[in-house]
Amino acid sequence: MQLDSGSDSRRPSSQRLPVNPRRHKVAPEHRKRVATACNSCNVRRVKCSGGTPCSQCSASNRECVYPVPVEKVNVPRAELEELRKKVELYERALQEAIPDPSRRQELISLASATPEGLSPSPSASAFSPSQSFPSEGSSHLQGAPSVKPEPEDEQTPGHLVQDPSDTVGYLGETSGATFLDHLKELLGAVLPLTQVEPQLSQGQDGSALLSSLGRYYTADSRPLVDRDSKPISLPSNEDLAALLSKLRYLIQDGNGEWPSGGIYWFGEFDILPTQAASPSSAPEADMSEFRHLAFYHAALANIIRAGTSSKEALNSASTPSLSEAYFAGAAILVGNPLDVTRCCTIGDVATLCLMSAYLIEMNRRDAAYMHVAAAMHICIMLGIHRGVADERGKRVFWTVYILDRWLSCLMGRPHIIMDGAIRIQLPADAPSMPPAAGLRAHVELSRISGYVVCNTYRIAPWEAVRGGMPTQPDKAIWMLQQWQLTLPPRLQLSPDGLSNDPACCLLHMRYNMLLILAIRPLFLGAVKRSIAKRLMVQTTETNMMYSEHLTLCITAARRNIRLGRQLAALNLSRKSPLHAEQHYSFNATVCLILEDLISDEEVSEEEREARNNDIMFGIQLEEDGITNFGQASSNSLRHLWALARRLMDSMVQTQELNNAGLAGQRFAPPMMTTPTDYSMPVLQTGEDHALYDELVAWVDDEWPPMYNTGLFSGFMQ
Incomplete structure (x- = not known):
């Protein structure tokens, strides 16, 4: 900034003289x-x-x-001094109003962040439906970070929740517990308006669900069995071979019987270890010689858990189980993964991968999150993510990648490694190994899962957004549909939407779950709008917005219940469902419970009975889990169903009174100077019009905060 020096003719010798005004201006x-x-x-x-x-x-x-x-710019000195005085005055006023320096600096930073500074260029986020999706033979996954995300992204904050031991943990917006809390807040706000008194006891009317706001169940609060100084002995080779064969059938490739080849690859379960001595009788100094046995201890922990029924788990809940003892043995043998002085191998990665799978099944997600992180970092140390591995090491790496993306989705947290850092090729068919089609498709689906978590929900975005607002779900929906269209024949479902390959069923259940997850904020917004419209008198009819999205969500939920039934029929030898089956079924059941609240169409008795049977199947599947988490989930579904029916009965009565012209007896309009299309429900003594204003906001809100206000852009075509 230059200052006008007035009549002062003294100038520094280094300053250039002004242009001679008599000099003719020359054209460029x-x-x-x-x-x-x-x-x-x-x-x-x-x-x-x-x-x-x-x-x-x-x-x-x-x-x-x-x-x-x-x-x-030339500024007179007097004006400059006046501006300086104003700045000093404003700074003193700000310090007096906000004494906290950190809060004051936060407000200053927020005020200085202009929309241009927060929003990347629109061209950076342009997406064309003609972009090609990675094919089966693509050498590596796409999705490298291209744009730095905006620093102040408050669209999907997630929240802190408490476990049974009152330990606080963060769960993001993709977590089922976070979504369930949103439903609790919604139902808790509108249920006081219901005119229908519950005929059930407090334990059966659903109110117990509302009291659990901000809490979730996890077995991470309960310590595992104490780790002894020595791991327990392995079974005989004959028994061990039978157990490993059973585990391979249940969680890997069906002992070679599944056409897909399975959607995970943990290792070679048909190779038995050489057991010259048992680690339980070996000296402490020689324990490192038995490190390779950690893989078999982790495998036994998984197969014993899979062979335990919910009744057996309930009876032995107070005593340490054999599966936990084998898990502890695996932890002792594999050692501390944070000790970089030890020479880590791909065998350690496979062991940590099996231990993570066990922890997921035991609903110890935080512990599994840490084990997967350790496994992935060992892969990075060994250079496996850059392709330094044979086909077996490659498949182990991609299984760790799948578990990483799965836990990221479950907990609403960033994943460990970005796709742009990965250069290893996708799994390929190889002699003496199961087909790679299922694992390869699962990797590509996990990549889309990472996109949904990071970009659609803005948990760790790498993609630029238009106008500083988060993207709609349409790109994620398009990516999922392209994935389904490019599946090889052996991974496609039959015309009736089923498959005799359990791994194929589970793969399509995850596909449906990601569709539900991408559309879920819209689904919640539709529930809020529908409730608000039915509780308020309307003078104009409005159509249900985004019906294509909602129909797609409900259809995906019904497909998952159908596939869940098929899996239960195929896995009769397994005493309890996998955690993934329960998770997919739980979210599908929630959608079916809420379907009545968003639909104005009449439902036949046959359709209603079929829906109720689907809901009951989802509740029963949760109860069949071997941990207390299954019982807690089934209770949550029962309570949510009871609350939804209470709310639906009240809204039906409200609608009948409105249609009969009796709305004026139950609704009193607020004091307003301008006409409105709505009337306020009668509130209890001491309440104000805040709930009415909230209902109006629900009706007027076209998109939930998750997405921007663009229209359906054709990605589903």
């Missing part, structure tokens, strides 16, 4: 010298041609960069 095309030389010519004091690049830089093969023009 007739000038012998350019107005501004490039940086290189300016430093070298040579004549610049003014081109881009200029002739000097072009001849010398140098980068030609011109200085950025800076606009100069």
